[in-house]
Amino acid sequence: QKEVEQNSGPLSVPEGAIASLNCTYSDRGSQSFFWYRQYSGKSPELIMSIYSNGDKEDGRFTAQLNKASQYVSLLIRDSQPSDSATYLCAVLNNNAGNMLTFGGGTRLMVKP
Amino acid sequence: SAVISQKPSRDICQRGTSLTIQCQVDSQVTMMFWYRQQPGQSLTLIATANQGSEATYESGFVIDKFPISRPNLTFSTLTVSNMSPEDSSIYLCSAAGTMTYGYTFGSGTRLTVV
Numbered sequence: 001q002k003e004v005e006q007n008s009g010p011l012s013v014p015e016g017a018i019a020s021l022n023c024t025y026s027d028r029g030s031q032s033f034f035w036y037r038q039y040s041g042k043s044p045e046l047i048m049s050i051y052s053n054g055d056k057e058d059g060r061f062t063a064q065l066n067k068a069s070q071y072v073s074l075l076i077r078d079s080q081p082s083d084s085a086t087y088l089c090a091v092l093n094n095n096a097g098n099m100l101t102f103g104g105g106t107r108l109m110v111k112p
Numbered sequence: 113s114a115v116i117s118q119k120p121s122r123d124i125c126q127r128g129t130s131l132t133i134q135c136q137v138d139s140q141v142t143m144m145f146w147y148r149q150q151p152g153q154s155l156t157l158i159a160t161a162n163q164g165s166e167a168t169y170e171s172g173f174v175i176d177k178f179p180i181s182r183p184n185l186t187f188s189t190l191t192v193s194n195m196s197p198e199d200s201s202i203y204l205c206s207a208a209g210t211m212t213y214g215y216t217f218g219s220g221t222r223l224t225v226v
Binding site for chain 2: 102104
């Protein structure tokens with residue numbers, strides 16, 4: 001069974017700090033990796049995608065991928081209270097149905 | 113990325129009735145997906161809807177309960193049939209124009225069955 005694991009949190013960080021969100025996955029055939037942000041009562045919003053080992057930066061967000069360790073992370077620099085949300089990790093195996101497998105999500109709380 | 117309009121945004125339904133949820137995509141997409149998200153939980157895939165073929169259902173979900181239509185490359189519906197309070201949840205549709213650019217979601221349908 002394909003699994004994506006995340007710490008449910010809540011992860012609490014002070015405003016301005018770096019928030020580090022982690023995700024592990026079991027399917028070694030996974031090829032694409034995504035981070036979604038979901039505010040309470042809203043639908044998930046794609047914020048980062050990563051396909052190759054290493055880091056990918058977009059503004060305050062950095063996604064990190066290590067396929068050997070089956071590990072993907074999201075760093076949020078200069079965290080703001082508006083970053084408080086649930087962050088969902090999702091992985092995709094293009095050779096296995098093309099559907100996303102989601103982790104359970106990590107709730108992030110950024111305190112002013 | 114694709115933009116998806118989903119409706120209704122919410123509904124309160126009597127048990128035993130059915131509700132059809134619609135999703136309209138602003139571009140042609142090969143695959144559309146239907147998810148359920150219960151309060152405080154992550155997303156559970158119900159089925160994959162491909163144009164021109166029957167939907168593919170995940171374990172625990174059956175066509176009689178959740179019939180899906182996909183008449184063209186921009187539209188899909190999910191019906192929740194013979195509803196019970198256990199069907200109260202948020203239902204989300206999703207689509208991707210190309211697999212490498214991630215999947216976008218509709219705004220969701222919050223269903224309450226009384």
